[in-house]
Amino acid sequence: MIRIELAQLNPVVGGMAANSRKIIDVIQSSGADLVVFPELVLTGYPPEDLLLRHDFQEAVQAALQKVARACTDTVAILGAPLRNRNGHLVNAAVVLENGKIKGWHEKIILPNYGVFDEKRYFVSGQTPYSFELKGVRIALAVCEDLWCEDHIDSRFRQEHAEQIQRVQADYAAIEADILVSINASPYHQRKTEIRKQVLSRCARNSGKPIVYVNMTGGQDELVFDGQSMLIDAEGEFIAKMPAFTQGTAVVCFDEATRQFNDLGTLQTNGATLVEETRHTYDALVHAVRDYVAKNGFKGVVMGLSGGIDSALTLAIAADAVGTENVLALLMPSRYTSDISNQEARHQCDQLGVDCRTLPIESPHTAFEELLKEYLDIVEGDLTCQNIQARCRGVMLMAYSNHTGRLLLTTGNKSEMAMGYATLYGDMAGGFAPLKDVSKHWIYRLSEYRNTLSEAIPPGVIERAPSAELAPDQRDSDSLPPYEILDGILESYIEQDRSAEEIIAEGYPEDVVIDVIKRVNRNEYKRRQSPPGPKISRRAFGRERRYPITSAYS
């Protein structure tokens, strides 16, 4: 019988000093025989091209030695980049015992699809590593090593079918009482269910129970949800740690029965799809919180329009950093309706958020006068609409520059897809919480948030969406209805379906063609957009790498 502590930590990328302090704290206060930390916990995930620097690798090795020295009574398994015996970098699960590196497992299957670029940095390990602790034989895996099913990227798994089969056979054949898997598995919707299915199959295939430890916290466009879990040898879910929460939990493992006992603070009710909305909301809150904290900002500033996107962004911001650290600017133009101003102020009052009203009429007019000298701009045309959005961008950035606050943008994924946003205007900002949230999810999340406490005025949810950049403007003047648009976008972007296939789903041909053209044409805008957290199967940003210059449509 051994006691295993699951350490579901939130490291910061490149912060080896802070990360190793955090790791050592857990080890030194642990009464367990074994503490298990996430994949690349020492460097944070993903360290990207920092991994190519030898000064970085030296800092990692120094931190690893420091952590090793702290392992006197407790054995630790933790993720770190390591040079293997050929001098090549591997993504390792390192075993620390008695002040030393006892051995390590080298990640065998290196994900190189979606957001993952691991073949850019690492070489593959060959076979699983195992070691013995108090009579218990423990085999190690790093994340993708156990990912035998094709829920995420069927193409990658087909191409690596032989390697995956071999690794699965190795895990079935290896003499071990238990598999310990360390992970940096980013959140997206339905991921919890997928992980459970994958791990359940792995446990059954290998005939071994699994301890699965995942990372938490936000890192640029990724957010890690934790939800570390235990699966028994029959593939049954036993218990898990909470989502989006840094912490530790201890469990006993009986090698005789191969059962987990004394589940302690672990939750025995598995996450279900019912929790998807809550998890999505929590993912956004944690992404904002960590971006602000890890980049050292003094709170956030944002524009509040009286529309639903900025209203939801405000609620997320307030939940992430506290209402006292949020500043909202209302920047009405000549086209802003009274109801927009009222709803915006009402929401700030309700949440207790500091807000200031700065009408943009004077710079707006100044630009129009200047430009009219040479250009025949007409009130309400696209040039004039963009000027307004950019006047707001200038104001918001001045606040950000002067106060040190992070500027949050408020645009959603449906708009980003269509280019229905102004570059350097409403797209100006350091972080875009809703970048991967399509419009129908904006409504779902707003309604969910209001079940906790009223944060988004019902009037804002009910009104027809408008950018209010021209007289009597409605989103529906320029975009298909969102229920149609979002369906087409999901098929095109997340599922790579062709125009013909999407039309065959029942969408009108002219709408489908127009939507696809606009998605393709607006890659240049997305390339200059701020980062925002991935919550869908395929987010814009590093996950979807399309050329700007492209004749394909």
Next chain:
Amino acid sequence: MIRIELAQLNPVVGGMAANSRKIIDVIQSSGADLVVFPELVLTGYPPEDLLLRHDFQEAVQAALQKVARACTDTVAILGAPLRNRNGHLVNAAVVLENGKIKGWHEKIILPNYGVFDEKRYFVSGQTPYSFELKGVRIALAVCEDLWCEDHIDSRFRQEHAEQIQRVQADYAAIEADILVSINASPYHQRKTEIRKQVLSRCARNSGKPIVYVNMTGGQDELVFDGQSMLIDAEGEFIAKMPAFTQGTAVVCFDEATRQFNDLGTLQTNGATLVEETRHTYDALVHAVRDYVAKNGFKGVVMGLSGGIDSALTLAIAADAVGTENVLALLMPSRYTSDISNQEARHQCDQLGVDCRTLPIESPHTAFEELLKEYLDIVEGDLTCQNIQARCRGVMLMAYSNHTGRLLLTTGNKSEMAMGYATLYGDMAGGFAPLKDVSKHWIYRLSEYRNTLSEAIPPGVIERAPSAELAPDQRDSDSLPPYEILDGILESYIEQDRSAEEIIAEGYPEDVVIDVIKRVNRNEYKRRQSPPGPKISRRAFGRERRYPITSAYS
């Protein structure tokens, strides 16, 4: 004896219809036995995630069949993505003969470093493919397959040492009279010399002459320089095609002597390092020209300050798209010196470029008045400086929106590195010609351009650099002298040297530490910058993937 035509084409990414028309034109007007086209000429390079779409792959196959049908009297070798016999995507050199696909070589060594992500898309081929044409045995290679030396990425080559050795042995052992290598090899400084060395060694190792065909043209952040060449079996350079020029050239190959004869339009003087400045300038011109043309813009617009960066950008723009398609805006503020306005106007007069003067005082004042209500901004502080740059960004984007012109930004690599630029201000634009050009190269290129004809006023070259956003401002108030700065930046960014190593080179410790901190802190700005052509060993953008959130310094 066979006649080989080298077809150094400039395809457009995703433009299979246009690309295949261009390819067929060459084939149909060719009197040669064999026409050789570049790597992935059918799709353009790099097609990025378009490769993941099955509709895209179907369009490629249809285009390939169309090209095959055109091959009646002439055999063609061309690059295209292809499904191999296991159904996996390969980067192929396809041989078309008698209206059919005769066979194909599958790229064996897949570059997955720097700007390359080929392991994201392709699986590796196993052994070189060869075929016979009129008694000549021809073995095929795709780009990296022959890249045996570690000039570019020593780490990649160490990790793939076994594979590289095996491939080299295969090319030495294969029974063939000649190697034909098709390429999409992007330009960077010194690349021509490197290619010659690499190919020379390959020819000697394999004992075979090499026909090397490369792509031309710009694609987002890459520019291909062509310079297709012939190397004999002793490793001697024989002849090459011009740089940055689409075209074809025919050569005779005598299998008995293994010599190239009848060099026709090919140039027998190899490119030398002396030409580096000209090539760099030409790379920038071609990158701008192709970005404008391939994205369908109606000319360009840009801000002209009277400083050297915008002056050089104007010269490049005029050379790229013609003076009649360039519009320059002079947007003086209260801090702009008379000499700046004079030099800017003088340059426009000299080049014959249309220019308009639009003083930004009125929106500048309007923003200051608005902001002063709540913020204690002080004339000349960072907030106020940024407001001016952003007023110009709004004006320029209004011109771009209203006229359909591409907005060029004028910032250089040294500024981009240090974050010495205003996001949404002078960084606003669709393409950044000087993004990868450090300040000392700005001077070198300006002087070079003036040797052709006076395009940059000498006064602009001689004056001390200033952003003119505050009274009597100089770059040297905020930045180390450029000769020191550029040296530190090259060591840190292009060579991944540590602070200690750079200090050991002789740079002052405090300056080195400060520069590195500022480079790291400003990743968020670079992430939102427009694309610009890579001309250095390591460019910002997709080649240098650093996290924004990072505690490493």
